[in-house]
Amino acid sequence: MTSKKVRHILDTIAGMFPDAHCELNHSNPFELTIAVLLSAQCTDETVNKVTVDLFRKYKTPDDYLAVPLEELEQDIRRIGLFRNKAKNIQSLCRLLLDKHGGQVPEKHEELVELPGVGRKTANVVVSNAFGVPAIAVDTHVERVSKRLGLAGPDDTVLQVEHKLMKQVPRDEWTITHHRLIFFGRYHCKAQNPQCSACPLVDRCPEGKRRMKMPIKRKSNK
Ligand code: SF4
Known part of the structure; x- marks a missing residue:
């Protein structure tokens, strides 16, 4: 089942990047x-x-x-x-x-x-x-997932993929892949994440660390 935290993350990212899509041009x-x-x-x-x-x-x-x-x-x-x-x-x-x-x-x-x-x-x-649901984990998906605590800091790419598949509803795998890429590419960038303007900062362990906010040791709910 999708936890409240994950639902909140998915909905927030969906609001920020509703039209996320594959940016590689192709016709077949x-x-x-x-x-x-x-x-x-x-x-x-x-x-x-x-x-x-x-x-x-x-x-x-x-x-x-x-x-x-x-x-x-x-x-x-x-x-x-x-x-x-x-x-x-x-x-x-x-x-x-x-x-x-x-x-x-x-x-x-x-x-x-x-x-x-x-x-x-x-x-x-x-x-x-x-059209088969899948979550491809590239560098953006991996980084964002780890920062948000959707995966562990030392998880392999395969472990990140499996954890996302477990937490995200199957019919949202593909669009979540695109949205996490957009989120990582344009907002939660590798070198300069926009934590001070991030709507997820109160749910994000990495954001709290960077903003020097107290980190609550939590449940995932
Ligand atoms: S708070 Fe910062 S590290 Fe966390 S998701 Fe937002 S931009 Fe990324």
Whole structure:
């Protein structure tokens, strides 16, 4: 069951970012998979700049395999780790053609078998492309969850994901993922969280610490 504290956090963040959404431009599951793969350790903004031309040139797995690796590297060179990512894209495309008829599979367990696709990417793809509820934990979701006490400070990314899944109603997983990202990206920033103007400061252990407010040792209710 959702505790009062969690409900309050979800409702507050919903009020702040009602239209939170995936900021990676894409028009189908395949483009989304490529975009998320490119976004590792890179901003969505940079990925979107690169995919304008990339998605115009490469529309199918065959297209990515029709060029030498070096050409694909050049096409994504503005993105960090571009050599590795270019290699993964071509391996992924080969596997899509060999095992999935050139289509992005809908099952999480099949997605994580694809080169360059980890648990987070698979969660983003199933939730955004196929409508399956999931909470992808990226750097923003992890940081915000830990600051707000939704997860422990030493929790692994997987533990954070499991704790969020337990506390957040299933039909709100996907939108909560987007809202936590927006909240982390534009408000509870890594270097300069806006604690003094934060509507959650009275519920936030990290905010209280930063604002030097007394921290009540609490129940979660
Ligand atoms: S009080 Fe500060 S640390 Fe806590 S959620 Fe708000 S901005 Fe983030």
